[in-house]
Amino acid sequence: MAIHEWGEEGQEKLRDSSVFIAGAGGLGCPVATSLALAGVGRLVICDCDTVEHSNLNRQFLHNEADVELEKAQSAAYSLKQLNSSCEVEAVTAYIDGANIATLAAGCDIIVDCLDNLEARMALNGYCVEHTIPLVHGGLWGFDGRLSFLHPPETPCLRCLYQDALPESTIPVAGVTPIIMGGMQAAEVLKYLLNMGQLTRGRMILCSLDTMTFHELPAARDEDCPVCGAMAP
Numbered sequence: 456m457a458i459h460e461w462g463e464e465g466q467e468k469l470r471d472s473s474v475f476i477a478g479a480g481g482l483g484c485p486v487a488t489s490l491a492l493a494g495v496g497r498l499v500i501c502d503c504d505t506v507e508h509s510n511l512n513r514q515f516l517h518n519e520a521d522v523e524l525e526k527a528q529s530a531a532y533s534l535k536q537l538n539s540s541c542e543v544e545a546v547t548a549y550i551d552g553a554n555i556a557t558l559a560a561g562c563d564i565i566v567d568c569l570d571n572l573e574a575r576m577a578l579n580g581y582c583v584e585h586t587i588p589l590v591h592g593g594l595w596g597f598d599g600r601l602s603f604l605h606p607p608e609t610p611c612l613r614c615l616y617q618d619a620l621p622e623s624t625i626p627v628a629g630v631t632p633i634i635m636g637g638m639q640a641a642e643v644l645k646y647l648l649n650m651g652q653l654t655r656g657r658m659i660l661c662s663l664d665t666m667t668f669h670e671l672p673a674a675r676d677e678d679c680p681v682c683g684a685m686a687p
Contacts, residue, residue, distance in 0.1 A: 460648065460650040460651070461648055461650065465648045465650070466494055468647055468648060469493060469494045469495050469496065469644070469647055469648070470494055470495075470496040471496055472495050472496055472497070472563050472564075472647045473495075473496065473497040473498075473499070473561055473562045473563050474490055474495055474497070474498055474499070474562060474563065474564055474565075474566060474643060474647075475499045475501070475558070475559040475562035475564070475565045475566065476490075476498060476499065476500045476501070476566045476568060477501055477550055477565065477566065477567055477568055477569050477574070477578055478501070478502055478567075478568030478569045478570070479500050479501075479502035479514070479516065479526040479527050479529070479530040479568075480502065480504070480510065480513075480514050480526065480568065480570070480632075481510075481513040481514055481568075481594060481627055481629075481631075481632030481636070482566075482568035482592050482594065482632045482635060482636040482639065483500065483502065483514075483530065483566075483568035483636070484513070484514050484515050484516040484517075484530065484632070484636065485515075485632060485633050485635075485636030485637050485639075485640065486566050486568055486592075486636045486637075486639050486640045486643070487500055487516065487530060487534055487543075488515075488516065488534065488537065489636070489637055489640035489641075489644075490640055490643060490644070491534045491537055491538045491541045491543070492537060492538060493640075493644055494538075494541075495541065495643075495647070496541065496542060497541070497542040497543075497544070498534065498541060498542070498543050498544070499544045499546060499558070499559065499562060500527050500530050500531060500534075500543065500544070500545055500546070501527060501546040501547075501548055501550060501558055502525070502526040502527045502530070502546075502547065503547060503548055503549040503550075504525075504526050505522075505523050505524060505525055505526060506521045506522050506523065506524050506525075506526055506529055507522065508522055510526075512629040513627060513628075513629040513630075513631075513632050513633065514526075515633075516529065516530040516533040516534065517529045517530065517533070525545070525547045526547075527545035527546055527547050528545045528547065530543075530545065531543040531544070531545035546558055549574065550569070550574040550577050550578060551573070551574065551577050552577045552580060552581075555577050555578060555580075555581040556581060556585075559581060559587075562587070563587070563647065564587065564588045564589075564590065564643055564646055564647065565578055565581075565582055565587055565588070565589050565590070566589075566590045566592075566639055566640075566643060567589055567590060567591045567592060567612070568592060568636065568639070570594075570625050572616065575591075575612060575616075576612065576613060578612075579604070579611050579612035579613055579681060580613075580681055582604070582605075582611070583606050583611050583681050583682045583685070586605070586606075588603060588604065588605040588646055589603075589604045589605070589611075589612065590602075590603055590604075590639045590642045590643055590646075591603075591604055591612055591615075592635050592636065592638070592639045593635075594625065594627050594631050594632055594635060595625060595626070595627070596626050596627065596628055596631070596664075597628050597630075597631055597662060597663040597664040598631070598660070598661065598662050598663070598664075599631050599632075599634065599635035599638075599660075599661040599663070600635075600658055600659065600660050600661070601635060601638050601639060601642070601654060601658070601659040601661070602615070602654050602657060602658045602659065602673055603642050603646070603653040603654040603655050603657075605655065606675065606682040606685050607675070607682065607685040607686060607687050608655055608656070609655045609656050609673065609675070610656070610673050610674060610675040610676065610679070610682070611675075611679060611681050611682040613676075613679050613680065613681040613682065614673075614674070614675050614676040614679045614681075614682065615658070615673060617676070628663070630663060631661075631663055634661065634663065635661065638659070638661075642654060656672065656673050656674070657670050657671070657672065657673055658670070658671045658672075658673045675687075
């Protein structure tokens with residue numbers, strides 16, 4: 456609260472906010488941890504998988520004793536140990552177009568911490584339809600990407616990826632999601648607190664192997680079948 460633009464009023468805003476975190480894996484763990492410790496009042500964390508040994512190099516809300524447990528439940532338990540006043544709702548489900556409206560009901564912002572393009576597009580469609588901001592993050596090895604998507608001010612995820620096919624296996628160095636997830640959480644906090652500059656209309660590319668950051672313009676596709684009909 457000592458941060459001038461944050462203050463006591465901002466802390467109250469966070470306490471009254473609700474965030475949907477899609478994925479309790481590499482990105483979801485640092486996102487959820489950062490938001491719970493910052494004082495966000497309600498987190499809905501959704502994942503369809505169970506904890507595996509191969510997750511533990513980066514998914515630090517889980518430990519060896521949690522292997523084979525549902526990720527959402529494991530993450531929620533760990534988060535409650537960090538901040539007992541944060542309401543954490545664990546949901547074990549595969550996100551699709553049929554259930555996202557129910558899963559994310561009442562949330563102010565959605566964080567994309569997924570590794571599945573089909574589920575990402577379900578999030579995107581819901582966010583566009585309900586004009587809810589989506590904080591997109593992605594990983595590959597030592598590389599990460601970040602963008603704040605909120606059509607019609609920005610492109611939607613469909614504009615950026617169009618008909619790209621998902622990769623079957625995504626290699627990830629353990630440090631990459633910690634950094635990129637922290638950046639996603641920062642975007643969420645800035646939005647909820649109405650402070651700073653968001654990555655609207657920009658894609659941030661991070662290469663940790665060379666420790667370089669690049670910024671690319673992210674433009675709307677006027678013919679996008681998801682957001683193209685929205686008035687600018």
